[in-house]
Amino acid sequence: MMTPTESQQVLYSIGAVERDTGLTKDTLRVWERRYGFPTPLRDLHGERVYSHEQVEKLRTLKRLLDRGHRPGRIIDRSLAELVELADAAPAQAAAGELAEPLHALIALVRQHRVAELRQELGQAVMRQGLAGFLTDTVGPLNRAIGDAWMRGQLEIFEEHLYTETMQSTLRGAIASIPQHGRPPRVLLTTFPNEQHHLGLLMAEAMCALEGATCVSLGTQTPIFDIVMAADSHRADIVALSFSAAYPAVQVADGLEELRTKVPARVAIWAGGTNAGLQRRAIEGVRVIGGLAAVGPAIADWQAATGVA
Amino acid sequence: MMTPTESQQVLYSIGAVERDTGLTKDTLRVWERRYGFPTPLRDLHGERVYSHEQVEKLRTLKRLLDRGHRPGRIIDRSLAELVELADAAPAQAAAGELAEPLHALIALVRQHRVAELRQELGQAVMRQGLAGFLTDTVGPLNRAIGDAWMRGQLEIFEEHLYTETMQSTLRGAIASIPQHGRPPRVLLTTFPNEQHHLGLLMAEAMCALEGATCVSLGTQTPIFDIVMAADSHRADIVALSFSAAYPAVQVADGLEELRTKVPARVAIWAGGTNAGLQRRAIEGVRVIGGLAAVGPAIADWQAATGVA
DNA sequence: TCATCATGTTGTCTAGGACAAAAGATTGAC
DNA sequence: GTCAATCTTTTGTCCTAGACAACATGATGA
Numbered sequence: 001m002m003t004p005t006e007s008q009q010v011l012y013s014i015g016a017v018e019r020d021t022g023l024t025k026d027t028l029r030v031w032e033r034r035y036g037f038p039t040p041l042r043d044l045h046g047e048r049v050y051s052h053e054q055v056e057k058l059r060t061l062k063r064l065l066d067r068g069h070r071p072g073r074i075i076d077r078s079l080a081e082l083v084e085l086a087d088a089a090p091a092q093a094a095a096g097e098l099a100e101p102l103h104a105l106i107a108l109v110r111q112h113r114v115a116e117l118r119q120e121l122g123q124a125v126m127r128q129g130l131a132g133f134l135t136d137t138v139g140p141l142n143r144a145i146g147d148a149w150m151r152g153q154l155e156i157f158e159e160h161l162y163t164e165t166m167q168s169t170l171r172g173a174i175a176s177i178p179q180h181g182r183p184p185r186v187l188l189t190t191f192p193n194e195q196h197h198l199g200l201l202m203a204e205a206m207c208a209l210e211g212a213t214c215v216s217l218g219t220q221t222p223i224f225d226i227v228m229a230a231d232s233h234r235a236d237i238v239a240l241s242f243s244a245a246y247p248a249v250q251v252a253d254g255l256e257e258l259r260t261k262v263p264a265r266v267a268i269w270a271g272g273t274n275a276g277l278q279r280r281a282i283e284g285v286r287v288i289g290g291l292a293a294v295g296p297a298i299a300d301w302q303a304a305t306g307v308a
Numbered sequence: 309m310m311t312p313t314e315s316q317q318v319l320y321s322i323g324a325v326e327r328d329t330g331l332t333k334d335t336l337r338v339w340e341r342r343y344g345f346p347t348p349l350r351d352l353h354g355e356r357v358y359s360h361e362q363v364e365k366l367r368t369l370k371r372l373l374d375r376g377h378r379p380g381r382i383i384d385r386s387l388a389e390l391v392e393l394a395d396a397a398p399a400q401a402a403a404g405e406l407a408e409p410l411h412a413l414i415a416l417v418r419q420h421r422v423a424e425l426r427q428e429l430g431q432a433v434m435r436q437g438l439a440g441f442l443t444d445t446v447g448p449l450n451r452a453i454g455d456a457w458m459r460g461q462l463e464i465f466e467e468h469l470y471t472e473t474m475q476s477t478l479r480g481a482i483a484s485i486p487q488h489g490r491p492p493r494v495l496l497t498t499f500p501n502e503q504h505h506l507g508l509l510m511a512e513a514m515c516a517l518e519g520a521t522c523v524s525l526g527t528q529t530p531i532f533d534i535v536m537a538a539d540s541h542r543a544d545i546v547a548l549s550f551s552a553a554y555p556a557v558q559v560a561d562g563l564e565e566l567r568t569k570v571p572a573r574v575a576i577w578a579g580g581t582n583a584g585l586q587r588r589a590i591e592g593v594r595v596i597g598g599l600a601a602v603g604p605a606i607a608d609w610q611a612a613t614g615v616a
Numbered sequence: 617t618c619a620t621c622a623t624g625t626t627g628t629c630t631a632g633g634a635c636a637a638a639a640g641a642t643t644g645a646c
Numbered sequence: 647g648t649c650a651a652t653c654t655t656t657t658g659t660c661c662t663a664g665a666c667a668a669c670a671t672g673a674t675g676a
Contacts, residue, residue: 010532015628019500020530025629026659033632034657045666047629052532070639072656112540114523115487157537160497160525167526171479179423189468192327195503215422217468218475222328224318229465232420248638323659333660334628341663342626353635355660378670380625555627556669 012050014040021058022245028058035075053079060086066245068275083152102141106148109162117162121169130173131209134202135291138166142198143273146244163198170201177208184236184267184301187229189217191254196243199272203241206294212237223254227261237267237301239288248276259284267301320358322348329366330553336366343383361387368394371454374552394455410449414456417470425470429477438481439517442510443599446474450506451581454552471506478509485516492544492575492609495537497525499562504551507580511549514602520545531562535569545575545609547596556584567592575609 014025023031028048032038038058040048050058057079064074064086074082101124108117125133145162148154186207188200197219208214215233217226230238238258242251251274259268259282270277271288288297322333331339336356340346346366348356358366365387372382372394382390409432416425433441453470456462494515496508505527516522523541525534538546546566550559559582567576567590578585579596596605 013629024659027657029631030658045629070656071658114541115489155533155536157525157529157533157540160529160533161523161537164524164526168479168483171476172483175476175480181423215469216472217465218472221465221468225463225465225468228463229469232465233422321660332628335626337662338627353660378625379627 010052011041012052012055014048014050017050017055017058020055021062023058023062031071031075035072037075057082086147099136099140102137102144105137105141106144109145109158110154112158112161114161114165118165118168121166122172125169125173130177130205133173134205138170138198138202139291141166166198167201170198170205174201174205174208174214177205179208179213180211181213182211183305184212184298185234186212186214186237186239187217187226187233187235188214188239188241189221189226189229190219190241191246191250192220192222193250194242194246195219196241196245196272199241199243202291203239203271203294206291207239207298210295210298212298223258223261226258230262230266235266236305237269238262239269239271242270242272242274242277244273244275246272246274246276248274251276252282255282255285269297318360319349320360320363322356322358325358325363325366328363329370331366331370339379339383343380345383365390370553407444407448410445410452413445413449414452417453417466418462420466420469422469422473426473426476429474430480433477433481438485438513441481442513446478446506446510447599449474474506475509478506478513482509482513482516482522485513487516487521488519489521490519491613492520492606493542494520494522494545494547495525495534495541495543496522496547496549497529497534497537498527498549499554499558500528500530501558502549502551502554503527504549504553504580507549507551510599511547511579511602514599515547515606518603518606520606531566531569534566538570538574543574544613545577546570547577547579550578550580550582550585552581554580554582554584556582559584560590563590563593577605 012020014028017023017028018025028038032040032048038050038054040050040054043049060079060082061071061075064082065071067086069085074085077085105117105120108120121137124137128136145154145159149156149159188204188207190196190200200216200219204214204216215229215235217229221229226238229235240255240258251270255268255270262268264284268285269288270285271290271293277287286297288294320328322336325331325336326333336346340348340356346358346362348358348362351357368387368390369379369383372390373379375394377393382393385393413425413428416428429445432445436444453462453467457464457467496512496515498504498508508524508527512522512524523537523543525537529537534546537543548563548566559578563576563578570576572592576593577596578593579598579601585595594605596602
């Protein structure tokens with residue numbers, strides 16, 4: 001058996017750190033030059049070699065950047081201080097009073113009781129109805145899971161497990177919604193580099209529930225292909241999902257580019273937890289503020305187009 | 309109305325090309341230096357700007373590299389010649405005689421008839437049984453779709469549509485397999501940067517069919533987390549899936565690292581269409597050569613561990 | 617015929633320097 | 647005091663060109 005110290009003797013190349021943290025090699029090198037962190041060792045050939053601890057701190061930094069923090073302000077703090085910072089943030093937005101059932105679900109994730117988790121989620125759909133499940137369970141649960149992960153209360157693989165299980169649940173639920181082929185026809189996808197599939201599935205479920213005809217392209221469709229797909233499927237609405245981690249610049253740029261390339265008769269809707277959506281309004285793009293706003297938006301569309 | 313020439317005036321930055329092709333910035337620059345391709349223009353600030361045509365050729369090149377071609381040998385050829393090459397390759401491995409039903413399915417994808425595609429796939433599962441569906445339909449179909457895409461017969465969004473639909477079908481099928489909690493316990497996932505979810509689902513379906521207890525973490529789990537997850541779930545087998553596009557170096561490195569960190573009593577299995585798997589054997593890692601090999605592998609495991 | 621060795625080939629890493637875009641701070645007008 | 651415009655700082659991404667290890671290929675000899 002190895003001691004903890006020995007087992008932590010894991011070293012990462014700059015390429016490995018890029019993969020694990022989502023920070024590019026350029027950024028890693030320029031941070032080292034500017035801020036003096038990280039401070040990788042060098043191997044025989046003079047190449048950077050990162051310790052497990054540094055990678056851990058880099059991952060936490062990345063999460064905080066996604067929340068709007070700036071590297072220069074926080075990079076000097078210790079990992080413990082960063083975690084504290086992460087803890088403080090969600091407290092503002094109604095943290096403590098997580099509903100009891102949610103705690104139970106999180107507990108199942110942390111205890112790796114997959115079969116029970118799957119069953120509980122399935123039963124919750126039945127109990128609350130899909131719409132209630134989405135707004136009252138999935139939404140808050142996603143946030144709680146993300147927070148727990150950042151606080152170090154949840155490992156990455158536990159988050160993966162949750163995501164995978166929830167994906168199955170949602171797909172099962174979506175498959176059980178009868179599709180009549182009635183308008184509006186909604187095309188759902190995300191921009192390249194946006195991998196968050198759960199948000200997309202939630203949107204798809206919500207639209208299908210409201211009687212729309214949904215076609216999902218999955219995640220990461222190049223803009224030019226979204227345009228072609230909207231045309232091919234004669235979509236009435238193109239719906240995009242943006243997670244918190246997606247760069248705000250690319251949200252605005254992408255939506256503007258998409259708006260110019262897609263015919264005006266096709267509506268563009270954007271939703272998700274991304275902060276950039278609230279900041280600057282984009283002409284001809286409707287921002288959907290949460291799942292509850294999907295129903296009214298579809299009602300608006302039907303009213304505007306005179307569909308019975 | 310713009311002329312075709314004007315509308316093609318789409319220019320890509322080196323970062324955009326990296327995202328769209330999967331070739332790193334480093335590789336793009338070194339190719340330009342060494343082979344004289346690509347030959348991007350420069351913008352006002354001297355930064356590289358790639359034309360749509362060059363990006364197209366780069367994408368095709370990447371696909372050919374994934375098949376084992378070497379850049380120096382093929383980079384000078386025209387896009388048409390490359391496409392021809394892509395056409396010729398699968399001819400070796402039983403190309404022409406694609407079963408009739410597969411052609412019909414591909415036709416549905418190209419005509420964007422989603423509802424029918426979904427229904428046909430569901431019926432195929434019933435008709436062939438899940439095992440037959442996986443080996444005779446999904447496997448060949450994946451390859452055919454990939455080929456068609458490379459030949460320019462299929463747009464990216466059409467491939468996305470196929471993937472999304474197939475994912476729903478497979479998840480539905482997996483959900484319908486009763487799980488008894490019997491050994492072996494199989495943990496399924498992919499390495500970071502490996503996004504190909506379909507291969508993973510196919511593996512999960514196959515294992516579940518053979519009576520194993522499956523836990524999937526989805527794609528892109530850091531190696532350290534795979535180790536923790538294997539421990540938490542008391543996994544008997546860790547199964548990894550590698551698509552053709554995944555760099556062969558990272559396959560070998562990753563598997564070796566994983567082997568040293570996971571207890572010896574846990575088996576490591578690797579499968580998928582990645583060429584690197586065949587090249588060099590890794591001590592303590594079993595390479596699963598295709599879906600049909602899953603059954604025997606599980607039988608072997610059961611025999612070796614004396615499980616009835 | 618097969619193993620060993622030399623030769624290409626290829627991707628990834630190195631070093632600072634440069635600059636645009638966004639965020640933050642300051643100023644001035646009403 | 648509030649808001650808009652301008653200045654300053656911060657920050658990520660791009661630039662050049664050299665180096666080298668890992669792998670594939672071809673040549674050599676047993």
